[in-house]
Amino acid sequence: MSTAAPEIQKTARDGAFGNAVALSCRECGNRVELGPSYACPECFGPLEVAYDFPAITHEEIAAGPANIWRYKALLPVPTDIEQSPNTEPGFTRLLRADNLARELGIADLWVKDDSTNPTNSFKDRVVACALSAARELGAKVFACPSTGNLANAVAAAGARAGIRTVVFIPSNLEQPKQVNSAVFTDSLVAVEGNYDDVNKLAQEIAAEEEGWAFVNVNVRPFYAEGSKTLGYEIAEQLGWRLPDQIVIPVASGSQLTKVHKAFGELIELGLVEDKPYRIFGAQAEGCGPVATAYKAGVDAIRPVKPDTIAKSLAIGNPADGIYVLDIARATGGAVEQVTDDEIREGIVLLARTEGVFTETAGGTTTAVLKKLVETGQLDTSLETVIINTGHGLKTLDAVSGRVGPRATIPASYDAFEAAGLA
Numbered sequence: 216m217s218t219a220a221p222e223i224q225k226t227a228r229d230g231a232f233g234n235a236v237a238l239s240c241r242e243c244g245n246r247v248e249l250g251p252s253y254a255c256p257e258c259f260g261p262l263e264v265a266y267d268f269p270a271i272t273h274e275e276i277a278a279g280p281a282n283i284w285r286y287k288a289l290l291p292v293p294t295d296i297e298q299s300p301n302t303e304p305g306f307t308r309l310l311r312a313d314n315l316a317r318e319l320g321i322a323d324l325w326v327k328d329d330s331t332n333p334t335n336s337f338k339d340r341v342v343a344c345a346l347s348a349a350r351e352l353g354a355k356v357f358a359c360p361s362t363g364n365l366a367n368a369v370a371a372a373g374a375r376a377g378i379r380t381v382v383f384i385p386s387n388l389e390q391p392k393q394v395n396s397a398v399f400t401d402s403l404v405a406v407e408g409n410y411d412d413v414n415k416l417a418q419e420i421a422a423e424e425e426g427w428a429f430v431n432v433n434v435r436p437f438y439a440e441g442s443k444t445l446g447y448e449i450a451e452q453l454g455w456r457l458p459d460q461i462v463i464p465v466a467s468g469s470q471l472t473k474v475h476k477a478f479g480e481l482i483e484l485g486l487v488e489d490k491p492y493r494i495f496g497a498q499a500e501g502c503g504p505v506a507t508a509y510k511a512g513v514d515a516i517r518p519v520k521p522d523t524i525a526k527s528l529a530i531g532n533p534a535d536g537i538y539v540l541d542i543a544r545a546t547g548g549a550v551e552q553v554t555d556d557e558i559r560e561g562i563v564l565l566a567r568t569e570g571v572f573t574e575t576a577g578g579t580t581t582a583v584l585k586k587l588v589e590t591g592q593l594d595t596s597l598e599t600v601i602i603n604t605g606h607g608l609k610t611l612d613a614v615s616g617r618v619g620p621r622a623t624i625p626a627s628y629d630a631f632e633a634a635g636l637a
């Protein structure tokens with residue numbers, strides 16, 4: 216098995232990856248050169264970026280731009296990253312959620328609202344890091360298999376960078392997510408099958424074609440690091456403190472594992488005080504392989520065939536699932552799952568209490584938060600953050616049957632009164 220796409224340059228210019236020094240294997244610790252590799256040549260374990268960080272201060276970070284590049288010293292990107300055209304994602308709002316907190320009986324609750332990123336999901340963060348790596352490695356095509364949001368982010372980032380994009384999606388994807396890609400690229404490819412089929416195809420293409428950077432395949436270690444910025448921002452926006460509890464949606468599990476990595480790095484660098492925190496994962500019952508393994512108390516994740524409205528979370532064989540299990544257990548969190556109906560309720564609940572319109576992934580997270588409270592798994596006296604990872608306008612169909620006009624009336628005062636709205 217080939218673990219790299221040899222056709223992309225292996226050596227990049229000096230400083231191309233900032234303070235990153237190697238790719239290291241999560242399983243055996245083996246180190247390989249920074250490049251388009253994603254699996255350990257010794258044991259096939261996943262590779263992740265290792266760094267040699269200099270001392271970093273709050274002031275240096277605060278002096279940076281209001282986007283993810285304020286944390287560039289902690290990312291595998293060059294020091295002049297701001298000079299390269301990119302979508303400049305991040306530094307999204309951390310909103311106090313007092314109404315939702317009251318509704319659920321939680322003392323202290325925040326929503327990290329990543330729906331306001333350039334293409335309205337957290338995927339802009341990971342794609343910005345993958346784009347930098349693709350550029351530094353001399354890739355000619357910027358590509359991805361996607362459950363929807365990733366394709367939107369790749370297509371937009373490639374357009375800004377002036378690099379050819381080809382994005383692959385399952386053919387049954389929500390129409391708004393298809394349009395949100397196709398508007399940026401002429402090469403949206405709808406594949407007959409589910410995400411796991413699309414992903415398999417992408418792996419084949421990455422191994423065969425020259426110069427293709429698949430953001431979540433052959434440059435995945437760089438891509439994944441982008442999710443750390445969610446963790447950095449939450450800590451910085453809380454006044455350089457870690458929350459006590461955080462609820463994060465799980466598809467491949469990458470985001471959850473990287474928020475944990477980010478918290479650990481901040482502690483290690485002395486940028487926040489060391490303290491215990493609990494990480495909770497949120498899945499849909501129609502695609503809950505990690506939640507199922509968590510409940511069963513087992514370490515192995517049995518892949519499932521996704522069947523849920525939460526399409527952005529519909530990965531039946533999650534690459535980082537086992538690490539999510541480890542982190543949830545080690546931190547005293549949990550991985551919980553909810554039904555499609557609960558997801559729809561979650562979307563409306565967040566909208567009506569906080570004025571935030573989330574997509575099905577955020578509906579899942581909100582509904583899981585509620586379930587964690589109801590089942591006593593979450594400590595309602597502790598400070599809690601939930602992540603809204605995407606915008607509701609992309610999954611309108613999920614709630615269009617549930618919300619709508621309360622009344623349709625003629626344009627007369629009498630009709631208004633008769634409708635009982637006064």
Ligand SMILES: *Cc1c(COP(=O)(O)O)cnc(C)c1O
Binds near residue numbers: 338528
């Ligand atoms: C991709 C995605 C996720 C989950 O990402 P993973 O890192 O694969 O677990 C969550 N929410 C939304 C909206 C997404 O698009």
Ligand SMILES: [Zn+2]
Binds near residue numbers: 240243255
């Ligand atoms: Zn290894």
